[in-house]
Amino acid sequence: MSTQWSYKKCLFCNGKIPYMPHWKNLPDKCNDCIFSEILDLPALFKKFLEKESSHHQRYMSAEDLLSYKSREALRHKISEALKEHALRNKDIHETCKKDKELLKLAISLHKNQSGITNSPATRAIPARIPPFMQGGAPGLGKRK
DSSP states (O other): OOOOOEEEEOTTTOOEEEEOTTOSSOOSSOHHHHHHHOSOHHHHHHHHHHHHHHHHHSOOOHHHHHHHHHTHHHHHHHHHHHHHHTTOHHHHHHHHHHOHHHHHHHHHHHHHHHTOOOSGGGOSSOTTSOSSBTTBOTTTOOOO
16 A cells, blocks of 8 residues: 555635545545534543543553553643633634644544544445345345
8 A cells, every 4th residue: 555645625625635545435524624523622632531541540561551651741731721721612722723733633533433434444335245146236136
């Protein structure tokens, strides 16, 4: 697979949408449009911090522990933003727009919550089922 990004226009604001050519489901909205859809950013960040604290209490492999420790600065940024703005959604949105790391995390959390992915697992028909098997389409039965 190539690592060359392709671009297409956003359907809503005509901004650039980066995507990989091998993705099955191409995004329709740019990151700015997705970010503007997030209604309750403080709740998303609280869930992230709760999940991180539960990870801290469990046994982790060396690789998981390393990635957990690398997110320490990100956890600190989130907790500071939540403390400073006392859960005001508008102020936290402005903070995220200024900090690219927080913006990326907010969009990622929103996509995970909404179930938006670009993986082949979201295909309507699984790839392992051939479209026509032994004389007929699946579910239509065989011809006699």
